[in-house]
Amino acid sequence: MKNLFSLLLLVVCCCTAFAQQSARVTVRGSIVDTASVVMPGATVMLLTPKDSALVSFGRTSDKGTFEFRNMKRGPYILKVSYVGFLPLQKEFTPDAGDITDLGALKIKPIQKELFEVVVKTARAPLSIRGDTIEYNASSFKVPPGSSVEELLRKLPGMQVDQDGNIKAQGQTVQKVTVDGKQFFGADPKLATKNLPAEAISKVQVFNDKTEAAKTTGIDDGKREKTVNLELKESHKKGGFGKVTAGIGTKERAQVRGNYNRFNQKEQFSVLGFANNINQTGLSFDDYQDFRGSQSFNWQDNGDFGFNSGFYYFGGDDGNGIGIPINGGNSSNRGFSRNYAGGGNYNYDTKKTKLSSNYFFNQTGQTFDTDLNKETFLPNGSFLTLEKSNRSTLNNNHRASARFEKNLDSLNTLVIIGNARFNNGTERFSSTQNFFRGMSRETPSSLTEINNRNSFSAFQLASTAIYRHKFRKKGRNFAASLSYNINDTDGSGNQQSNNRYFDDTTSTGPPASFRLNQDNMTSSLRNELKSSLDFIEPLSKTVSWETFYNFSFRTDRVDRDVFDVSDQGRIRNNSLSRYYTNDFTYNRIGTSVRYSNKGLNVSGGLAGMWFNQAGRFAPDQTASTFTSVNRSFFSVVPNVTVYYNMKNRNLNANYNVDVRQPSTADLQPVIDNSNPRFIREGNPNLLPQLTHRVSAGFNTYNPGSFVHFYSNVNFGYNINQIVYNQTVDERLVTTSRPENIDGGKNFGSYLGFGFPLKKTKATLNVYSSLNFGRNPTYINNVLNQTNTNYYNFGLNLDLTPSEKFTLYPNFNWNLTDTRYSVNKTQNLQIYNFRYGGDLNVQMPGGIYFNGRLNYQIYKNEKFGFNQQLPILNLSVYKLFLKDNKAEVRLSAYDVFNKNQGITQQAYQNILQTEQVQTLARYFMLSFTYNVRGLKSQMRRNNGW
Template identity: 30%
Template sequence: MKTKRTTTLLKVALSAIVLITYFTFPQVALAQSQKGELRGSLTDAETKEALPYATVAVYTAQDTVMVTFRMSDDKGNFKVPGLPLNQQLRAVITMVGLKVYRKEFTLTADKLTEDLGQIKMEQSSSMLGEIVVVAEIPPVLVKNDTLEFNASSFKTLPTALVEDLLKKLPGVAVDGGGNITVNGKTVHKILVDGKEFFGSDPKIASRNLPADVIEKVQVMNDPEVLRRDPDMPVGEIPQVINLTFKKGIKKGTFGKVYGGAGTDGRYEGGGILNAFRDTMQISVLGYSNNLNRPGFGMSDMRRIGGFDRSGMNSIMMMSNGGYAINGIGFGGMGEGIQQSSGGGANFNTVTKNGIKLNLQYFYGGIQDELNQIINTRQSLQNDTLNTLQRKDKSGNSNKHQLGGKLDWKLNSLTDLSFTPSLSFTNSFTNLGEFTDTHKGTTGPVNTGINDTRQEDEAASLSGNYALNRRFAKKGRIFNLNGTYDYAKVLQDKYSLARNSFFEPQPRTTEQDQYRDNNRYSLGIKNAVSFTEPIIKDLSAVFRLNSEYFNDENTISAFSRNPETNYYDLPEDDLSTQFDRKGWRNYITTGLKWKVGKVTVQPSVRFTALTIESDFRERAPIEQDYFYMFPSLNLQWKEISLSYNVDLREPDAVDLQPVVDNTNPLFIRYGNTELKPTVSHNVNLSLYKFDMQKGLNYNVFVYGGISNDAITRQRTVEANGVQVTRPVNTDGNWNLNGSARISKDFKYDSSRKISLGAGVFGGYNKTLLLLNGTESFSKRWNISPSVNAGLNLNDKFEFSQSLRFNIQTNNYEQGAFAAQNVITRTSDTGIVLRMPKKIVWEANFESWYSSNTVPGIQNNFGRLNAAVIFLFMKNDRAQLKLSVYDLLDQNISVSRIIRENMIEDYQTVTLTRYGMLTFTYNIRNFGGKVGSTSGNTLFRF
């Protein structure tokens, strides 16, 4: 009751703040009262066709300050509302390749609308920049497939970063995690002056580059992805943002150093420095904290050195606010309480002949502790099985990575790139597990204590190359690319298990075992593609893919000898040597046909798969498969439709012919007879942004049917031991979809309200094999959400999001009891910047789940609050006093429905602490631009 009462009081308080703001800033409510409007339509004077996506900007005539702007719609019509009365205004209409149109006018109470009628825009032989005065540079331009924003048209605070600038751009959305979308499409890379200056994670640049050094923000389809796959559906092409610096900003240093101390021994500290001179960049960083979060945001990591540029292949994992890149943990990854430390350096340069070079080294280390309760409730045919697990884990991991990248533009039509990477990892884990299993009808079934100690050493050498060749003949394209990956993992695992069984008769067992598991893998992939235009709007496409793989897995198991106290008693039944190698070869032929606004790409893929598996215990197995799969891509305006077939062979661990009984209560078998899985997939997408109305909406539907899917056949024995074995099954399919709509209400350049709503839903039908019973599990999932945001001249910001997740799981013929769960999450944030030099922040998160079992908390609320004091010139220093989990209610709770079970997780995590942190932002640039020059500290 205390939690619910506190939550209610907080919501009342937040509502009161909103009401106070409403009366404090009454101009928001009256923003559109007594306002005028400009309207008209645009056509090309020469072709007589309508002109969509022209920029219509309105300025004050006296001092040329932009009031607002709009874009013309598909029919060339435009409407600019919310204009002030009794003030001389100037309309400036611009479009690439056309002369600028200007018109001065004044609106009054008697004349609320200025109708310019039909405007015929004339062709221009001059570049736009030559005929537009600096003060009237259009806020937005559309250049072919590129959307270009003029940064100076969007007001930001002196201390603002690129992320703050992006939030003000129409059609651009930035969520709380820093993920960026443009018109509903994800941005996966930020360039600076056309170069991958900060790697391919956009958050590194967006959360570290100051906004006031940026002149233009350009949004486009990723040209590198299009070179690798020219026939990719438009809706699937990732977006790229290119930031261009203002003149004079070609030399400089930026970064930050920070340090903080808190209660209960909490601390954080680190520094990141990025120095560049024209085409050269040097970056260094270091950090350490015990706050369950990365030492730097993902943005920091890539911003600093372009870690993606260095050939790391960008394999990312994210969890609980933390992340890992290619196995390097940066903190906050996983569950429990963690201490993370790391450091590295990065070097980028461009030679005189245009070769881009990168070298990079990084070290990441994590020490973690985990205390967790997992309650699993299984529905059996005539009973229920409840398993309670308590985990106590500690460990550490360390990884060193050295990488580089070479980009070489051989000539105007040919590009070559090569990215090698080398890494070394070692880790150590101690895990203690207590398991208690009951049946609903008979009571206790078994208990167990399992202590495990595991040591891992790993090394890998990987990289990729790409050669892209365009020809003078338009539409003729040649691409050659490939990857290589060699990895070695040496694992030593010691397990001591003591188990007591109460059914069918009482008994106690003990197992003391050592497993030496060595894994080696080699993969080489090469792909060639060629596109040849046949006639206008019709091209032939040819692709050849050849992939070689070789996986070796050796397991040697031993029992402890009570006489010698060494693990020298071989367990031949648990030992094996497995070697799998083979080839995957694809030949794809197809056509690309463009008819008006419709592009159709039918193709056929021929696949040959050869696998040879060698086992120590039995004769080799040779498998040869041949498939012919059709595919289709269709594009019409903003709608994309695609159909394709995927082929995936079983994982090596699923093929192992020996049992894994390191935990005698959960035993896993392999299956040497597994076949590759064939999946038929369909995708339908719609992405639309109405610039005239500021409305953004998208719909995405995808589904698939899998033949020979890998399914875990399970058996729950009378004594509660659970045994799994992978088998091939048919009839598994899924259908998922999402839809989202959002709208920005921008009354002028300083006031903005954002509203959004979305829904995600899915249906999955999967075969469940349990104790000899076959039944299809039918799982429904629907997750509606709403969000709202308010920004008043950057003085006051308010955000609210609410999400529900409803899951239900039914079974054919009622073989098992139906499972249902509802969860609700809410997130409320407030930022208040007053009085001057002081920033107040508060964030409240709440979580609720239905039907949790006794002992697992079903709701919690977490309130974080902070006050920030800005000082020194240009606010480059700040002192932040923050309190984490002010209500002291924080826990980590989650619920999962799968197969015939509901799993509840509750994890010990950080509780309330206070922290005082000092941060100094380094902003040193060669040119005097805004507030960025004049740093007396950290000069280079």
């Protein structure tokens, strides 16, 4: 299409005042270059001089002419732009006539080197503002460690001579400023010779008024060539810190503080706390302040492949190696004294990320416990009343380091190391009275226990992960290698006195049995793991994953038990053990994944092979060892579906969990630390398999804020690890883990939330149901414990104003437990919770917070009815500039009702436990935060 004229309709702004007639003018002119050659196709813009607002625009004709018709009369800026030329700017006010001819306007080419280097090659914004030229420093490569002087030498239009004198566009630079300020005296060379080039983000060159003119305020018309250096954000440093100290009644006290220093690349922080108000770990905020950019790391798991058949350790193995976080809540059990402190350093660039930290904590805890436990047997039941005291002191030194390197755009390496050295002591004393049946009149036996233990342990968990992306998009390879070690030495002394009042086998005084034993256990566990993973895209929507996991673990445990008597220590060969266990695990699997149009489906199969080879004897010098060699092979499927639709999503999963028995369960060791409840290990245990199917559906309407969540899941256990019990005539329980099939669980969750009144009131209701069946053998009789759990609750968020918020919550919970072994013991436990959180802003910057948690425990069968209203109140005031300081008066457990009660029904046991814990106290605390504090009127909804 060739158009001689084209009409372009431009609506700049539609307003009314069309009426002002003769206020119209036509502006015309032409554009030529420095050689007076006409410039067709140049962009011509009319701007208002006041704010450079665009009024109209067009392009020059083939004769280089332009014309703006019917323009409102007034001053304008005419701006001309053309590729390769300096933008031209001309201010004018139209003449009196109807037509203003600006004549031939000359545009100058941008210096070729400036244009090529700065605008084209370096892809850098070159700013030409009046006579200021701005260079983007990062676009000009200088060797690391260079001074600004060397950077200036690289800039087009700048010259630096041997003595460091600077010339810009041929003129000598008289002044160098940094962020607009003079840099140590008047010599411009001082800044350029001393500042590192990498600290500079921009270099600006312009003509500035003289210092004399600036100080006197009289413009003498003289201008000095000035260079201003703008510092990078990364070279602007920051630091902040926070400290809280409080003192209360009943000798309660707390102090905590942290300090952070950071710039763009580095974060450094230290943190410490001490308290006796049961805060054993960090709050999430403190944790994030401490760990900074390394608070959360995804993809640090070296175990590749789908979940099915992936084997993980249950129980206590491998826990506690990370920094303790408890969300800033006080524990509701016992009393504790806590001390902690540590430091963290992070270094982050696009290519390299390094983090390391050290953290120490000491926790001393005391538990005074009243336990009321009923145990059901096929032919009756018995009752245990126990009063016990446990005090522990644990020290943990933790160190961790993480290194991530993007070797290039296709290769990444991550190395993680976590180590913990810990030691601790424990003292435990207890008095247990045993009653046959439900009678509490005459005890059938009495046991007193007095145990002491100490241990020291070292753990290390290290992983290296290498990931490679192939040039073919979607083809990926990953390999990982892990080495873990756990070396623990423990020793203990166990004393107990057991008296059996109704023992019919003896005559005369009650049969009694004393135990006084020393034990020493040293255990060493080593584990080597490796995984490989390869993903091949088969098409745009289908990819195929293949993985292999390997693990080899060896346990070596040497336990020596001695009977202590007046004659000295005699080795107890029935309780002493030396054993080794080697576990080999291999899994190979493959899966196909389809991802298209919001639907993501994957399905696969894996074969897993597991072998355990152990040998044990009373002593390592024993001539005969008992051998255990067990292995099994299983094919496990895995299916996942995730479908993302408008305002809703659907998910479904089928997988098989494999749970490796804990070390304590596997070891052929008899733990008689409680002589009335003896735990035996079982070296023949196999891993537990759980087939699990789950499905969920969620909708959320962001317009009406209505949301709905639902989930159902079903699990079926094969080789479930259960604790079979045998109770002898004397009511001594022996518990031994065994594998059993047939345990299952069905669960569901429904949640629904909607605003009653937008921004003022929101209601959330939810309900969960859970039906579980767990088999166990009690005195060799199979017992099925059916536990039905019904839960319903609602939360209300009332936020009527900025000065008043209230968050009531209600929860009703029924646990219905049925024992097949003894139906008369079936029972229902009710737990009700009514809570609320009230915030009020009062005049004078004073805030009030009240928090109620009213718990009711009911068990009609046992006539148990506990009502525990726990009320916490606090008043606080923010002060100083930016609310940097806070003073707070708090009352904890105003009604003095905190009793640490828990009630549980499981297996063949119903128990109520009461642990003495922090009850009513008052505390006055002071907080100072450099970044300022905020009233907690609202619950944080996330950001």
